Amino acid sequence: MARAAVVGAGMTKFGVHEQPLQELFGEAAFAALDDAGVGSRDLDALYFGNAMSGQAENETHLGPRMASHIGAAGLEVQRFEDACATSANAFKNAVQAVDAGVHDVVLVGGVERCTPETGKDTPEMTRIFASASHRQYEQPTGLTFPGVFALLTKRHMHEYGTTEEQLAEVAVKNHAHGRLNPRAHFGKETTVEEVLEGPVVADPFRLMDCCPFSDGASAVVVVSDDLADSYDAPVDVTGVGHATDVVPIGDKAELTATQAARDAASEAYGQAGIEADDADFAEVHDCFTGAEVLASEAIGFAPDGEGGTYAAEGRTSLGGDRPINPSGGLKAKGHPIGATGTAQIVELTEQIRGTVGERQVADAEVGVAHNLGGDAATTVVSVLEGRA
Numbered sequence: 441m442a443r444a445a446v447v448g449a450g451m452t453k454f455g456v457h458e459q460p461l462q463e464l465f466g467e468a469a470f471a472a473l474d475d476a477g478v479g480s481r482d483l484d485a486l487y488f489g490n491a492m493s494g495q496a497e498n499e500t501h502l503g504p505r506m507a508s509h510i511g512a513a514g515l516e517v518q519r520f521e522d523a524c525a526t527s528a529n530a531f532k533n534a535v536q537a538v539d540a541g542v543h544d545v546v547l548v549g550g551v552e553r554c555t556p557e558t559g560k561d562t563p564e565m566t567r568i569f570a571s572a573s574h575r576q577y578e579q580p581t582g583l584t585f586p587g588v589f590a591l592l593t594k595r596h597m598h599e600y601g602t603t604e605e606q607l608a609e610v611a612v613k614n615h616a617h618g619r620l621n622p623r624a625h626f627g628k629e630t631t632v633e634e635v636l637e638g639p640v641v642a643d644p645f646r647l648m649d650c651c652p653f654s655d656g657a658s659a660v661v662v663v664s665d666d667l668a669d670s671y672d673a674p675v676d677v678t679g680v681g682h683a684t685d686v687v688p689i690g691d692k693a694e695l696t697a698t699q700a701a702r703d704a705a706s707e708a709y710g711q712a713g714i715e716a717d718d719a720d721f722a723e724v725h726d727c728f729t730g731a732e733v734l735a736s737e738a739i740g741f742a743p744d745g746e747g748g749t750y751a752a753e754g755r756t757s758l759g760g761d762r763p764i765n766p767s768g769g770l771k772a773k774g775h776p777i778g779a780t781g782t783a784q785i786v787e788l789t790e791q792i793r794g795t796v797g798e799r800q801v802a803d804a805e806v807g808v809a810h811n812l813g814g815d816a817a818t819t820v821v822s823v824l825e826g827r828a
Contacts, residue, residue, distance in 0.1 A: 442676035443539040443711070445668035446824065448476025448661030449786040453623045454774030456555045457655040461493060461502065462509040465551040468657035468779070469510045472547065476661040476671060480512040484543035487534045489520045489527035489550030490778040495568045496558045506551075516543075521778075523572040524725065525813030526550055527658065528781025528820035532680045538664040545667070548785075549659030550778035557655060565653055569777070572814045574688035586650060586728065588689055588815045590642035593730025595695040597644065599745065602733060604644050606748030608635035610729040611648045611771055613757050618768025620758075620799035625654045625774030649729040654774030658783035668827065675789045678714075679823035681707030689815045701738035701810060704821040709740075712823040714806065716740025719823070721762055721791060721801040722808040723784040726769040735810050736764055739821060758799060766791065766799045781820065784809035788824045 450471025457464055465488075473479060486507050493499040503517035520530040527550030534546040554565055570584045578588075596602050612632055618624040630648055638646035668674040683703035686692050693699065709715060722741060726732035733747035741762055742750040750756050756764040767773045767787040770780060788807035790796045809822040 442665045442668065442678055444535045444662050444665060444677045445674040445827065446660050446677060446785060446789045447663050447668065447671035447674045448472040448478070449789040450475055451623060451658035451783050451786050452656045454654040454656035454776060455625045456557055457553065458557055461490070461497070461499060461551050461553060462505055464553070464655065464657040465506050465549065466509050468549055468659040469547060472549065472659040472661050478545065478661060480510050483512055483515055483545050483547050485516040485518070485537065485546045486512060487518045487520065487530040487546055487548045489530040489781065490552060491521050491523055491526045492552060492554065492568055492777055495571065496560055496565065497553065522818050523813030524727065524777055524780055525811045525818045525820050526778045526781060528784070528809070528811035528822070529682065531660070531782055531785055531822065532682050532820055534662045535677050535680050538662055544664050546662045547659060548662055549657060549782050551657035552776035552778040553655040554653035554776060555655050562653065577688040577690070585815070586642040586645055589728040589731050590645050591689065592695050592734060592816065593644060593728070596730065596734065599696055602748040604636060605632060606752045607644065607649055607729040607733070608632040609752040610726065610732050611635045613751060614726060614765050614769045614771040617758060617766050617799055618772025620797070621768050621773060624768045624772050625652055626772045645728055645730065651727050651770035651775045654776045656774060656776035656779050658779045658786050660782055660785050660789065673793050674827050675792050676825045676827050677822065678825050679708035679710070679712030681705060681711070681821045683707065683819055685817045687815065687817045696734065698734045698738045698816045698819070700816060700819040701735060701812060701821065704819040705739045705810070708821040708823050712825070714823065719762065719806045719808045720804045721766060722764050722810060723767060723769065723787050724764055724810040725812045726765055726771050727775060729771070732764065732769065739808055739810050758801065763801050766801055781811040784811055785822065785824070792824060792826045
């Protein structure tokens, strides 16, 4: 049963941009509005995500500025911050609002600038990003997110025998997919050998195991189920699960399970009335190759301990059993923090509509988006399905 529907989708190319935040967001927002065939004055609300601009660019109170820029001043605006899960949380709240009858038409999206165009270099952005970790127990040790996910992945390797070669296969797959995506940050393929020859960032991750910081924006138009049939090509939102886990990482009950993702997936599947095997493809939060391995198991696309094996065997590639990250994922498409969640929803929408060209998943009818924040402490999982 549909709770809401996506009727418009738009995003910028992810990469390096010189435009200020409002211009980047405007590009994605107007693309989504045009796709839906609505104007700014047709909206009831804007649900907007941005995670880091307060520290990175000394810019806060962004919601009204974004609404003003797209000609929608006066709208109710909600601004969300949930680390990397920022705009997925905005999407969840928009779905709940239209499902409850609070609004009928909501624009949802996010924007971030993370590259040196902000005036901050990679080490400084890494420090800023680490503010999403535990202030007393993790930050004083110098732990940043490459280290966080390296610890989770090393434990997975210890428990299940996952190898560096299997991690490299994830990077190879996602770069192959990203080459087919004109909006991806990286359009260049790589090889297992190139990945394994790269410099170590945080053992077992080498440079090509890590996603980039990117600039970009994404947006979708969400409408109530009752209105969806009045739009062209609506895509139903049948489930959205949201869960959190223990912080800090050292207090987690299990390091290989990413429990918040399992809980969010269970909630989303329950709402949608499906099992994991009913899904055709997924966009997951592959901030690092090991994160995709963990996510593929958490959402039920691979049995526990076999996420790396599934990637190496091509089962999660385009043309495989159930593709993961046909967009290229964070690894190749890029990762503008506040825009990543709704960018996944854009990809699901376009895949289900059958409009993505060479990277089209065959017979895509049911898609899953998995977006996590912080040290896997927040996860939002969404299920989208084609309207019968």
